[in-house]
Amino acid sequence: MRLMSDTRTRITAGGLAIGLVAGLALTAGSAWVSTAQAEEPAKLSPTKARARDVYYPNTEDLAADEMRVIACGTGMPTTRMKQAAACFLVELGNGDKFLFDAGTGSSERIAALQIPYNWLDKIFIGHLHSDHFGAVPEYWIGGALMGRNQQLRVWGPSGRIPELGTKAAMDAMTKMYLWDITGRVGNVDPRGYKLEVNEFDYKGENQVVYNENGVTIRSFPAVHAIDGAVSYSLEWNGLKFVFGSDTFPNKWFDKFARNADLAVHECFIAAPDIVKKLGFTPESALLVGTQIHTAPEAFGKVMSGVKPRMAVAYHFFKDFDTTAQVYNRIRKTYDGPLSLAEDFMVWNVTKKEIRERMAVVEESTWSPPTTRPNIAPGKDDRATFAKNKGLPAEAIGYSDFIAGGKMNMDDVLRPIYEEASKAVGKELKYPEKGK
Ligand SMILES: [Zn+2]
Numbered sequence: 001m002r003l004m005s006d007t008r009t010r011i012t013a014g015g016l017a018i019g020l021v022a023g024l025a026l027t028a029g030s031a032w033v034s035t036a037q038a039e040e041p042a043k044l045s046p047t048k049a050r051a052r053d054v055y056y057p058n059t060e061d062l063a064a065d066e067m068r069v070i071a072c073g074t075g076m077p078t079t080r081m082k083q084a085a086a087c088f089l090v091e092l093g094n095g096d097k098f099l100f101d102a103g104t105g106s107s108e109r110i111a112a113l114q115i116p117y118n119w120l121d122k123i124f125i126g127h128l129h130s131d132h133f134g135a136v137p138e139y140w141i142g143g144a145l146m147g148r149n150q151q152l153r154v155w156g157p158s159g160r161i162p163e164l165g166t167k168a169a170m171d172a173m174t175k176m177y178l179w180d181i182t183g184r185v186g187n188v189d190p191r192g193y194k195l196e197v198n199e200f201d202y203k204g205e206n207q208v209v210y211n212e213n214g215v216t217i218r219s220f221p222a223v224h225a226i227d228g229a230v231s232y233s234l235e236w237n238g239l240k241f242v243f244g245s246d247t248f249p250n251k252w253f254d255k256f257a258r259n260a261d262l263a264v265h266e267c268f269i270a271a272p273d274i275v276k277k278l279g280f281t282p283e284s285a286l287l288v289g290t291q292i293h294t295a296p297e298a299f300g301k302v303m304s305g306v307k308p309r310m311a312v313a314y315h316f317f318k319d320f321d322t323t324a325q326v327y328n329r330i331r332k333t334y335d336g337p338l339s340l341a342e343d344f345m346v347w348n349v350t351k352k353e354i355r356e357r358m359a360v361v362e363e364s365t366w367s368p369p370t371t372r373p374n375i376a377p378g379k380d381d382r383a384t385f386a387k388n389k390g391l392p393a394e395a396i397g398y399s400d401f402i403a404g405g406k407m408n409m410d411d412v413l414r415p416i417y418e419e420a421s422k423a424v425g426k427e428l429k430y431p432e433k434g435k
Pocket residue numbers: 127129132224225246
């Protein structure tokens with residue numbers, strides 16, 4: 001088990017003020033209530049489990065009126081182990097789950113939560129920068145291998161021209177991974193490799209892009225790099241989650257993020273650190289850090305207008321020597337409730353309370369349970385696939401040349417089939433030579 005961070009490391013990482021101020025803003029007054037229960041001294045240590053101030057995935061019920069949000073990526077396109085790029089998971093008390101952005105590196109964070117993949121089949125992409133959708137291919141293919149045996153559903157904006165839209169990106173992705181998918185056909189359950197793409201107009205202003213099971217997701221334009229970036233709001237059961245993806249402060253977020261319980265908005269590295277730590281020139285640090293992205297001071301100004309129950313800042317490298325800069329600059333323009341996000345930060349949101357904690361996750365992840373049985377690959381899978389893709393049938397499988405390079409392993413592999421057949425009580429046929 002790996003403790004990504006806890007309250008103490010947050011305090012040393014972000015300065016004492018962060019822990020205290022966030023705590024105070026969160027539950028006014030409760031920061032002064034000790035969590036250590038006054039107990040009669042016992043002779044031996046108590047054997048009952050005690051409540052802990054961390055979230056262990058799959059150990060807590062979600063109430064019917066509760067929302068849980070988990071940061072599965074809070075970093076940047078410049079990759080690092082500590083923070084994957086943008087990804088936020090929203091879980092609702094009705095059982096629904098949604099991913100907002102799937103930036104590079106985030107799929108292993110999602111995997112660490114051990115949630116069955118059939119329940120994680122919906123991704124909403126804010127814009128097509130790699131740090132916001134770069135994990136879609138690995139999530140698409142890796143997710144299918146991890147037990148998602150139904151199609152992956154993706155939502156994302158159009159572009160000014162069709163080539164710059166989500167549909168074009170997903171089409172290109174399936175083309176790019178043609179060898180990958182072709183090599184899997186006939187070997188595994190094929191259903192998880194299906195992709196449903198829902199592209200919508202990036203200019204829609206608070207347009208409904210999803211409306212199922214009492215959950216309404218809307219999109220509105222964002223101002224970032226070129227046309228075709230959007231932000232989202234999710235409303236359910238009187239709770240509202242807003243995800244900005246990337247954007248310069250804009251009028252749509254200011255208008256449509258109001259009344260948010262949790263408002264996630266990018267907050268970039270403070271400009272001096274972009275120069276010092278990322279090696280940018282001052283000119284380009286100012287452009288990227290204040291014009292393309294949202295500077296901490298600007299993030300604060302946005303949140304002072306929106307006034308969410310909790311403002312969540314992400315998209316900066318959160319280190320011991322950079323966090324204070326971000327925090328102090330936000331506090332020049334905003335004094336409300338604030339979370340400085342990092343990977344595996346968790347928010348439990350009810351009408352009564354917003355609780356912020358860190359998750360403790362298992363690094364050695366295997367497939368979580370499937371929600372419906374896998375099917376064995378069919379005999380005709382390859383032929384059907386080849387026909388649908390317009391590929392010559394002989395392109396799938398081995399040529400005689402490559403098949404002829406196989407060493408004879410019959411004597412060591414045949415017994416594995418016999419062992420398995422005996423164990424499951426039916427004959428599992430050893431493949432014919434060369435297949
Ligand atoms: Zn971006």
